[in-house]
Amino acid sequence: MATPDAGQLLAQLVPFVRTLDLSIAPVTTPGQATVTLPSRPAVHNHMGTAHAGAAYTAAESASGAAALSLFADVVAKGAYVALKSSSVTHQKARAGDVVAHAKIDGAPADLRAAYRETGKVDFDAVVDLSVEGVPTARMVFVWAVRKPRT
Secondary structure, eight states, X not given: OOOOOHHHHHHHHOGGGGGGTOEEOXXXXXXXXXXXXXXXXXXXXXXXXBOHHHHHHXXXXXXXXXXXXXXXXXXXXXXXXXXXXXXXEXXXXXXXXXXXEEEEESOHHHHHHHHHHHSEEEEEEEEEEEETTEEEEXXXXXXXXXOOOO
């Protein structure tokens, strides 16, 4: 059986992702993923732009899909992927659909090799958020992949 697309897998593993009606693009480049948060009143703040919590969820979801694109096979065998920390720098408030593009920092082959050697690996995922191509925030998520507990 084929492994599902990383975005589909994320939506299966993390039900909360579905609460915001995020659009998760198919992952075509390992270590990269794009998620769109559609603009609508239910996700807006008092300024009519995406609430920071909703934008954070879109960004975390993009970074999670990027991580799963590298480690879905070991997750299927019981390993876990968990968020360790995050940081955010807001740049500009802008109304509209929020696009979160995540890219894993590090060569996928090197990260996979580190996991194979030690049963664990930590890495950053940098997520750039934009509305209509205008940067609105940058977030950095630190992810951990750990072998299954026995």
